Amino acid sequence: MALEDIDLPRQGTHGHTPGERLQAALAWAVSGTSKAASDLCGIPASTIRDWAQQEYWPALVAEARQLKNDELDGKLTNILDLCTELLTKRLRAALDDPDVARGIRDAAIVAGIAHDKRALLRGDPTSRTERVSANDRLAKLKDEFAGLMQARADKAAVKTQH
Secondary structure (H helix, E strand, O other), rough: OOOOOOOOOOOOOOOOOOHHHHHHHHHHHHHHOOHHHHHHOOOOOOHHHHHHOOEEEHHHHHHHHHHHHHHHHHHHHHHHHHHHHHHHHHHHHHHOOOHHHOOOHHHHHHHHHHHHHHHHOOOOOOOOOOOHHHHHHHHHHHHHHHHHHHHHHHHHHHHHHH
């Protein structure tokens, strides 16, 4: 959804533009109170409280959060790009001189964290789980049990030979 898609009434705006109302919604979403939002965006707390009671407010807050998430996604992608470039340079240099490998670990950690945070922000999976059917698990247990029994039989055979 975009700001243009939100049905913002012309009345009750207290003279503020849709962009200013969006800024107030973002300040309110970040701070949690109309007073703190007022301090952040400069719009009176009473005006923000009035807007927060309006039908359009949840959509405006959702749009503000989405815009902020998009901004953070871009920043995290930039960090990831910078770390990847640094890692590439350091790894190439380390092939020629192992002493150059300093800093690779730290850059890899920063890149990994930035990647995970960006994935969370995007709603992408952050881990992978393998699903195994009940039949596959039973077959694996059967094979393990057969192996244990064979080992036991081999051990008993060795004892009888001595």
